Amino acid sequence: MKSIGSFLKSHKDVAVYGAFVLLIALVALLARVIAPYDPLSSTLRDAFQPPSAQHLFGTDFMGRDLLSRVIFGTRASLSSALLLVMASMIIGGLLGIIAGYAGGAADTVIMRLCGAMLSFPDLILAIAIAGILGPSFINTIIAILAVSWTKYARLSRSMVLKIKKRDYISAARITGSRSSHILSSYMIPNALPTLLTTAVLDIGTTILSVSGLSFLGFGIQPPTPEWGYMLAEGRNYMMTYPWLMVFPGLAIFVTVVAFNLLGDSIRDALDPGRRRKHRRKRTGKA
Amino acid sequence: MKLKKLFVILLVVCMAASLLTGCGGGSKPSGDSTPSGGDSTPSEGDSTPASSGKTNLNIVADWAGVPNPYDLNASWTCMRIGLTEALVRFGDDSSYQPWLADSWSVADDELTWTFVLHPGIKFQNGEDLTATKVKESIEALYEAQDPANGGAGDVLTFMEYTSITADDAAGTVTIVTKEPVPDMPGVMAYPLFAISDAAANAQRDLLTQGPVGTGPYTVVSYTTDHDYQLTRNPNYWDGEVPFETVSWVCVPEPGSRYQALLDGSADIATHIQASDLPALKDAGFNISNVSGARDGYYHVNFEGPMGNDALRKAVFTAIDDETVCNVTTGGSYTAGYTPLAPIYTQWGGDKIADATAYDPAAAMKILDDAGIVDSDGDGWRELDGKKVELTYVTNSSRQMNEISQAHASLIQAIGIDCKVQTVDSQGDYMRNGNFDMVNSNEIIIATGDPTNFLSHWYTGSGTGYNYARYSNPEFDKVFEQLKTEMNTEKRYELIAELNRILTEDCVVLLGGYYNFNICSASGIAGAVNPPCDFYWLTKDIKPAA
Numbered sequence: 001m002k003s004i005g006s007f008l009k010s011h012k013d014v015a016v017y018g019a020f021v022l023l024i025a026l027v028a029l030l031a032r033v034i035a036p037y038d039p040l041s042s043t044l045r046d047a048f049q050p051p052s053a054q055h056l057f058g059t060d061f062m063g064r065d066l067l068s069r070v071i072f073g074t075r076a077s078l079s080s081a082l083l084l085v086m087a088s089m090i091i092g093g094l095l096g097i098i099a100g101y102a103g104g105a106a107d108t109v110i111m112r113l114c115g116a117m118l119s120f121p122d123l124i125l126a127i128a129i130a131g132i133l134g135p136s137f138i139n140t141i142i143a144i145l146a147v148s149w150t151k152y153a154r155l156s157r158s159m160v161l162k163i164k165k166r167d168y169i170s171a172a173r174i175t176g177s178r179s180s181h182i183l184s185s186y187m188i189p190n191a192l193p194t195l196l197t198t199a200v201l202d203i204g205t206t207i208l209s210v211s212g213l214s215f216l217g218f219g220i221q222p223p224t225p226e227w228g229y230m231l232a233e234g235r236n237y238m239m240t241y242p243w244l245m246v247f248p249g250l251a252i253f254v255t256v257v258a259f260n261l262l263g264d265s266i267r268d269a270l271d272p273g274r275r276r277k278h279r280r281k282r283t284g285k286a
Numbered sequence: 287m288k289l290k291k292l293f294v295i296l297l298v299v300c301m302a303a304s305l306l307t308g309c310g311g312g313s314k315p316s317g318d319s320t321p322s323g324g325d326s327t328p329s330e331g332d333s334t335p336a337s338s339g340k341t342n343l344n345i346v347a348d349w350a351g352v353p354n355p356y357d358l359n360a361s362w363t364c365m366r367i368g369l370t371e372a373l374v375r376f377g378d379d380s381s382y383q384p385w386l387a388d389s390w391s392v393a394d395d396e397l398t399w400t401f402v403l404h405p406g407i408k409f410q411n412g413e414d415l416t417a418t419k420v421k422e423s424i425e426a427l428y429e430a431q432d433p434a435n436g437g438a439g440d441v442l443t444f445m446e447y448t449s450i451t452a453d454d455a456a457g458t459v460t461i462v463t464k465e466p467v468p469d470m471p472g473v474m475a476y477p478l479f480a481i482s483d484a485a486a487n488a489q490r491d492l493l494t495q496g497p498v499g500t501g502p503y504t505v506v507s508y509t510t511d512h513d514y515q516l517t518r519n520p521n522y523w524d525g526e527v528p529f530e531t532v533s534w535v536c537v538p539e540p541g542s543r544y545q546a547l548l549d550g551s552a553d554i555a556t557h558i559q560a561s562d563l564p565a566l567k568d569a570g571f572n573i574s575n576v577s578g579a580r581d582g583y584y585h586v587n588f589e590g591p592m593g594n595d596a597l598r599k600a601v602f603t604a605i606d607d608e609t610v611c612n613v614t615t616g617g618s619y620t621a622g623y624t625p626l627a628p629i630y631t632q633w634g635g636d637k638i639a640d641a642t643a644y645d646p647a648a649a650m651k652i653l654d655d656a657g658i659v660d661s662d663g664d665g666w667r668e669l670d671g672k673k674v675e676l677t678y679v680t681n682s683s684r685q686m687n688e689i690s691q692a693h694a695s696l697i698q699a700i701g702i703d704c705k706v707q708t709v710d711s712q713g714d715y716m717r718n719g720n721f722d723m724v725n726s727n728e729i730i731i732a733t734g735d736p737t738n739f740l741s742h743w744y745t746g747s748g749t750g751y752n753y754a755r756y757s758n759p760e761f762d763k764v765f766e767q768l769k770t771e772m773n774t775e776k777r778y779e780l781i782a783e784l785n786r787i788l789t790e791d792c793v794v795l796l797g798g799y800y801n802f803n804i805c806s807a808s809g810i811a812g813a814v815n816p817p818c819d820f821y822w823l824t825k826d827i828k829p830a831a
Contacts, residue, residue, distance in 0.1 A: 042695040044609045048561075048616070061614055061688055062695060135708065217682070222691055222706055236685070237616075238541050240561045 011269040017262035024255055028074040037065035039072040039225045048241050058243040060233065062223075066243065069225040070251050076226040077255065080141060081206040087145050089199045092152025097187050099153065100160030101179070111157070114150045122147040123212060130218035140219040144209050148202070152195060159191040197270055201263030204256040211252050227252050340809070340829045341530040346543045346552040347822075350513055350536035353496030353505060355487070356430035358440040361477040367514055367534055368823035369410075370480035370499030373401050373420070373459075374471045376818040380579075380630075380734050382471040386415065386481055386500060387459075390474075396466040396772050397448075401474070403457040408521040409483045410504045415523075417452035419483060420459045424450055426484035444473045444733065468772045472734030477820055502527040502825040512536055516823075528828035547571060547805060554806045554813050556822065557684075561616030566805055572813060575803040577620045578627040579817040581730050582686055582797035584678070584693075584723040585716065585742070585753040591674050592722050595792075596656030597702075601676070602642035602792045603649040604700045605693055611798040614692040615685045619798025626736055626785045627799045633736065634782030638789050649700045666703045676704040679712050679721040686725040689797040693723075716753040723795055724753065729819055735777065737768055740784050743793060754793060761787045 008015040027034060036056075046063035049055055057066035099110040117125070129143035163169060163186065172182050211228030213219045220226040222233075227248040234244025354360035355370060364370040373387035387401040407415035428447075431437035446464040453460075467473060482497035490498070496505040500523065503516040514534040518527040535552075537543045540559040546552035547566065558566065563573055586592045592601070607621040622628065623642060628635035653659065658667045658674065666673050676697060680690040690706045697704040715721045730739040743756045744765045761784060768780040788794050804822065806813035812826035 042692075044606060044614055044692055044695070047613045061616075062691060063613075217708060217710075221708065222687075223695070233688075236540055236559050237561055239544055240559075240565065240616075 007269070011265065013265040014262070014269050017258060017265050020258045021262050024074060024258060025078065027071055028078045031072045031075055035065075035068035035071045037068040039064060039068040040223050041065075042223075048237070048244075050241075051243055057247045058241070060230070060244055061237070064223075066230075066247055069230060070227070070247050073225040073227045073230060073248065073251060074255070076137070076220055076224060077207050077210060077228075077252070080137065080210045080220075081203050084141055084144055084148065084206050084210070085199045085202050087141070088148040088202070089152050089195050091145070092149035093156040093188075093191060093195050095149070096153035096156030096158075097160050097183060097191060100157035101164065101183060101187060107157075110153065114153050117147055117150050120147070123209065126209065126213060127216065127218060130213055135218045135221055137220045137224075140210060140213050143213065143218070144206065148206070148209075151202075152198065155198060156191045156195060159194060160187050163187070163190050193270055197263070197267050200259070200266050204259040204263065207252065207256050207259070343529040343532045343554070343810075343827065344552045345532060345534045345554045345556075345823065346537040346546045347534060347556045348536070348538060348540070348543070350508075350511055350534060352493050352510065353508060353514075354492050355478075355480060355482050355497040355499070356427055356437075356492070358438065358478055361480060362820065364482075364497055364499065365477040365480055365501075365820050366822040367516065368501040368503040368532075368825075369496050369505065370477070370482055370501050372475050372477070372480045373403075374475040376472075376475055376731075376734055376816065376820070378817055380731050380817065382475060382734060385475075386420075387474075390471055392470065392772075397464075398460060398462050399467075399470050400458050400460045403459065404523075405457060407500055407523040409486065409498050409500055410519045410521060411483060411486050411498050412521050413483055413486065413498075415481065415500060416454045417457055417459045418454055420481055421450045421452040422484040423481045424461070424479065426487065427478065441478060443738075444476065444478070445470065466770050466772060468770070468777060469733045469735050469737060472732075475818075475820075476733050503532055503823060506531075522825065525825055527825050532823065534823070547807065550807070552807075553810050554804060554827070556804050556815075558803055558805050559616065560618040560801060560803075563617075563803065563805075570808045572806045572808065572810065573803055574805070574814045575801050576815050576817050576819075577801040578629045578799050579729055579731055579819060580727060580800040580802060581625065581627075581739075581794075582619055582684060582689065582725070582727045582800050583625065584725055584795040584797065585721075586756075586793060586795050587719055587722050587724070587754060588757070589719055589755045590722050591669055591676065594656070594658075594669060596652050597658055597669060597674065598792045599642060600649040600652040600656075600658075600700060601697055601702065602795060603645055603652065604696050604702075605642075605795070606644040606696055607796065607798065608644070610689055610692045610696075614688055615798065617801065618685050619689070619800055622796055622799050624785055624789045625739075625794040625796065626730060626781070630731075632778045632782075633785050634778075635785055637782075638786050641790065642792060646696075646700055653700065653702075660701055665701065667701045674702050676702060676722040678704065678706045678723045678725070679715045680706060680708055680725040681710060681712055682708060684727050684800055686727060686797060690723075690725060693795075693797075716751070719753075719755060725797070726753075727800065731818065734818075736781060740765060740768070740781070740788075743788060756791075756793050758787065758791060761791075 042062035042064045044063050046059050047061050049059040051058045055065050055067065057070060060066055095110050099107040125147050126143040129146055130139055133139035133142060169182065169186060172186065210219060214226045214228030215232045217232065219228060222229065230248035231245055234248065238245045351363040352360050353364050353369060355364050371386055373385060375383045375385040377383045386404055386407060388404045390399060390401045392399050403415065403417060403420065409415060428441055429435060431439055431441040433439040445467045447461050448464055449462045451460045473479060480499060482499045486498040494508050502519050502522050504519050506515040506517050508514050513536060516532040516534060518530050537546060540557060543555040544558050544562045547555045567573055586598060592598050611619040611621040623640045624635040624638050626633040626635050653667055658669050660667050668674065678690040678694055680686050687708050694704040694706050709715065712724050716724050728739060730736045732738050743752060743754060743761060745752060745757050745762055764780055764783050768777060771777050771780060802815055802819060804813050804815040809830050810827065811830040812828055
C-alpha cells in the first residue's frame, strides 16, 4: 500500500488520470444512486425533449432521460471492456507463455492459430462472428475476444523466449524445479507487468470496439442502455435532435481518452528507459 | 510530454467541434455535375440553381438494388429508376391508367383479356414495341420465374395463363388466364410485368446492365448496392427526356440523404426522416409526401400466447398509436387501426369502429377478467400458470425498430413482459413462426386493390403467406368469393368485409400507415412520390422553369 502511495506520489500523472478513471468507475458502480431517472422508464409523450433543468441531457425517442441512460451506459461499456481485456490477457497471455516455454508442436499450433486470426481485419472478423452468433452482450464479448487474445499471446511468448535461456532458468531446471514452478515463479511474473500495461492501454480501444459493434446492431440489445447503440438510435435524428448523439458520443470520447491517458502514463512510469530519464530529471543530473 | 498531450486533446476537441458545426448549414441549391465513370460519390454542387441548362441529375436514394426485371423485388428497381414501363400504370387514386397499352377489355368468359398497344413506341435499343415483343416479354418472365428453372415462382401468385397471342398488325396482345383475374389491369401494372425486349435481354448481363425497356433512362454502369449511372434514352416515345445523365447513389442513412440535399450534392433524396421535413420545407425544398398505401404492421402469431383472444385484445388496447406515430416516429407514420387505411373509403375503413382505442386501464381489466394476472408477485402476468413473455422480431427498416420498442414499453406497462429482438431480415422468423409479433412493411395495393395483401390471412393456397397462422372460416369464405368476383362494387363490399373481420379479430397489429416522401431542390420540378411507390425517376422530373 505504501509502495503504491509512493509510486503515485512520484508519478502524479498516473495519480490524476487514475483518479479520473476511478471517477468513471464510480459512476458505473453508483449509477442507481446518481441517475435521476430509471433509464428504462419511458414516457412516449415526452420524447425528444431538449436539454433542460428537468432532463439535463434531454430525452430520447422513447421519452427516456438521456442522462440516466448515459450514466447506466457506463456500466455496460466499462464492464464489457474490462471483462474483455481481462479475458484476452489471461487467455492470450497463458497461451503465449505455454507456446514460448513448451516450444515444438504446442508453439507451432498456438502461433499458427494466432497468425490465422491476425490475417483477418479484426473488426470485420468480429462482425462476422457476432453476425453468426446473433446479437447479444455475451456474443459481442466472444466476437471481440476471438480476435483480441492474439496480441497478448505474441507478447507473452516473446517475453518468455527472452528469459527462457537465462542462467537462472537453467539453474532452476538443473535443481529439479518443475515446469509449473518455473512458469508461476519466473515466467508469469516477468510477463505480467508488460501484459498489464498493454491491457490498460487496450481498454480504450476495446470500449470503441464494443461500441462499434453495438452501433452496428451486433451488441447489447435494446432497451439496455449502451453508448454505441444509443449513438445508432440517435443518428437518424442527428440533424433535428443532436443531443441524442452528442452525449453518448461525448461519454465514449471522455472515457476512451481517460483510459488512454492512464495507459500512457502507466507505460511511461514502468518503462525502465523513461524511469531513468525521470530519475535524472529529479536529481538534476544531465 | 504533458504539453504534447494537452495539445493533442485540444486538437481532437477542435476537430470534434468543427465536425459538429459542419452538420449545420443552410440550404444550397444544386448545381450541375457530370458523373465520372465508376466513381459516383455525389459531387458537391456549385451555387448555381438548377435551371433549364442543367443536364445532370443527382439522386440519393435508400437503395440501389440489382436491375433484374425477372425478380419480384428487383423489378421494382427497374421501374423506379426509369428503365422499364408497363402496359398499365396506376393513377394517384389507384385507378388503372393507359401506359404502353391504350386500352384493355375482358371477354364475357372473364378469362380472355385483350390489350391494345399504343402505336409508335420503341425500346431503348431502337426496336419497335410490337405485340410479339410484349408476348415474348411476358413469356420470358414466366420462364425465368418457373420453379422448374430455379425461379422463385412469385409470378404464379399474380396470374397463370393458358395462352398469349400477339397480333402485330392490330397491335393487340390477348392473354387467356387459367382462372378469372379480376385485377388483371393491376397485375399488368405491377413492376414484375413491366415490358422489356426479351431477345435483347438474353444478350445482356441483366444484373449489371439492366433490361432493355421503354423507360426514359438506360444504365451506363451499375455498382452493386452502391450506384447507378444512367443516361437519356434517345428513343424515348413519350416526349423529351429532360436530363442527359442521372447519378443515382445509394445512401442508406436518412440523415446523410438529408445532408446531401442541404449541401447541394443531391437534387433529389428519397425517404427523408419525417422529423427533418419541416426544416427542409422552411429551406424551400419541395416535399412530396404520401400516406396510406404502405402499412407498417405486425403479424401476430396465433400459435403462441397471442392466440389468446383476451391477451391479444388487451395488447391492441395498450398501444397508444397516436403517440407512437406522431411522437416516436416524428410523424413518419399516420396512426390507424384498420389494415386498409380509412382514406380508401371504398374498402370501408372509415366505417369501422375502433374497439381497441388506447386505454391502458381497459387493457388491464380485460386481462384481469380473463384471469391473466400476476399471481406470483414478480410484476408480470401469467397465462395458464406460465409467465407471459412476448417478443417483437423486427428489422430497423422505416423506423419499425423504434415502433417495436415503443410498443414493448406500452405492453410492459400493463404487466406483460415484452422484449424486442432486432434482426437484419425477419423472413426466417416469419416462415418458422419464431415470434409473437413480427414486423412487415408492405404496399397494400400492389395491384391496385388489396387482394394480394389480404391473402396473408387466408388459410388456403393464396398469393401471400399466412405468417400469423390465423384461421377463420368466415374470412376464408369471403376471401374465396373475392378471388373470383369480377364486379367492382361487389369486390369493394367483400374487401370491406375482410377489413372488418381482421380489425375486429385483432389480427393485424398496426404500427401505422407509412408516409413516404421524395424531396427535391427548389430548382427541380416534378419529383413526386405516387401512392403506389413504383414511379420515382420519370420523364416528368425536370429543371424548374
